Amino acid sequence: MNRLIDATHDPALRSWVESANAPDSDFPVQNLPLGRFRLAGADEPLRCGVAIGDQVLDLQLALQLSPWPDGVPELLAPLAAGELAAFMALGRPAWKALRAALSAALAEGSDTAPFLELCLLPQAQAAMALPCRVGDYTDFYTGIHHALTVGKLMRPDHPLLPNYKWVPIGYHGRASSVTLGGPVTRPRGQTRSSGDTPHFGPSQRLDYELELGLWVGVGNELGTPVPMAQAEERLFGVTLLNDWSARDLQGWEYQPLGPFLAKNFSTMVSPWIVSFEALAPFRRPFTRPAGDPQPLPYLDSEFNREAGALDIRLEVWLQTARMRELGLPAQRLSHSNALDAYWTPAQLVAHHTSNGCNLATGDLLGTGTLSGPLPAQGGSLLELSAGGRQPLTLPGGETRTFLEDGDTVTLRAFCAAPGAVRIGLGSVSGTVLPA
Ligand code: CA
Numbered sequence: 001m002n003r004l005i006d007a008t009h010d011p012a013l014r015s016w017v018e019s020a021n022a023p024d025s026d027f028p029v030q031n032l033p034l035g036r037f038r039l040a041g042a043d044e045p046l047r048c049g050v051a052i053g054d055q056v057l058d059l060q061l062a063l064q065l066s067p068w069p070d071g072v073p074e075l076l077a078p079l080a081a082g083e084l085a086a087f088m089a090l091g092r093p094a095w096k097a098l099r100a101a102l103s104a105a106l107a108e109g110s111d112t113a114p115f116l117e118l119c120l121l122p123q124a125q126a127a128m129a130l131p132c133r134v135g136d137y138t139d140f141y142t143g144i145h146h147a148l149t150v151g152k153l154m155r156p157d158h159p160l161l162p163n164y165k166w167v168p169i170g171y172h173g174r175a176s177s178v179t180l181g182g183p184v185t186r187p188r189g190q191t192r193s194s195g196d197t198p199h200f201g202p203s204q205r206l207d208y209e210l211e212l213g214l215w216v217g218v219g220n221e222l223g224t225p226v227p228m229a230q231a232e233e234r235l236f237g238v239t240l241l242n243d244w245s246a247r248d249l250q251g252w253e254y255q256p257l258g259p260f261l262a263k264n265f266s267t268m269v270s271p272w273i274v275s276f277e278a279l280a281p282f283r284r285p286f287t288r289p290a291g292d293p294q295p296l297p298y299l300d301s302e303f304n305r306e307a308g309a310l311d312i313r314l315e316v317w318l319q320t321a322r323m324r325e326l327g328l329p330a331q332r333l334s335h336s337n338a339l340d341a342y343w344t345p346a347q348l349v350a351h352h353t354s355n356g357c358n359l360a361t362g363d364l365l366g367t368g369t370l371s372g373p374l375p376a377q378g379g380s381l382l383e384l385s386a387g388g389r390q391p392l393t394l395p396g397g398e399t400r401t402f403l404e405d406g407d408t409v410t411l412r413a414f415c416a417a418p419g420a421v422r423i424g425l426g427s428v429s430g431t432v433l434p435a
Helices: 059-063 072-080 086-088 092-106 113-119 144-154 230-235 246-251 301-309 320-328 345-353
Strands: 035-040 049-050 055-058 118-121 126-129 137-140 170-172 184-185 188-191 200-202 210-217 234-244 267-269 314-321 329-339 363-364 408-415 421-431
Touching: 035 086, 049 059, 049 092, 055 059, 055 113, 059 137, 072 086, 072 092, 086 092, 086 314, 092 113, 092 137, 188 246, 200 329, 210 314, 210 345, 230 301, 230 345, 234 345, 234 363, 234 421, 246 314, 267 421, 301 345, 301 408, 345 363
Parallel strands: 137 363, 184 421
Antiparallel strands: 035 049, 035 126, 049 055, 055 118, 137 170, 188 200, 210 234, 210 363, 234 267, 314 329, 314 408, 408 421
């Protein structure tokens, strides 16, 4: 694992951008996530930037105004043109080289600071956009505690289906409705209470799912699987992902072909892609509980066993319309950790391509709901309310089983470990609008 660590992770590094040195900043100089933005309110093409503290370093201006070491302007060129996907397609050596250059440029003592100071924009003035056009979107089901809890609601005697510990379960989702945070309109759809005639109307069991999004950088040719040894090299980075879910639509429609309209009305991601390089200090061994089967050889590698898992702390926050009116802050509903995923990112890539399926630059893989082992660590209201039977009480006295109109759900994530500087993924917020 230590071979993933380099000078860019040095905990002693500080930035000349003062806000990046705050202990609770998501974006210290050790992080350097990339995203796309334009000046808020401006009618201009998108450009790419790096989040640093509470600022964005505009890479179009940075290419124009600042000197860079040999080879770096070529790496910055697609980013200056607003084409993050073109940079994502370049592969890990290019990603590492740019990270090293940005780290040096933004670190305290950088001799290009006087140029780059002119290229900063407060994040509050940046209107973020999706990092790229989302190609295909696949959602997995790696959260074993989520799978167990949801399985128990339906099958108390055998909550996990026999395939769960052998096959990374997933389905093909819908890319067109992947957005950044903002409004989500309560979906209408067909539902049926047991024994009744189906009914069409607004979903009464609207929910969120706390997930990570994995962004594919380098794709593979159709018919050419990606082996485990190369699988993680294909992944550019990670964002938060909220897989909005209409449980009542899902319950009626999902058999026999799986999720459809219960899921495809909205998926939200956070705007800054945190690279796998930035996550290096937060890699952990992939382990299996005693008695569980070890993965088949095509899902196993030395690297995966050594450091395949991600130690990312995840949180869900809720603020209702009434809480906003009363001036009450958002309430944290749950917290969990990506270490509870049953499969690693590399295993998801290796499995997805194992039949020859081709992934492409800009494809998005959802991890599935990442719940912790305790009831209060559920990554969805379905879990926290025990299928709608145990309402949660909120500040101000309201209760919730599922989401109501005006509710704002915010997902947050960060990494913290001894000997490393805390980095964050930022957040994604969505507010429920009436049907
Ligand atoms: Ca999901």
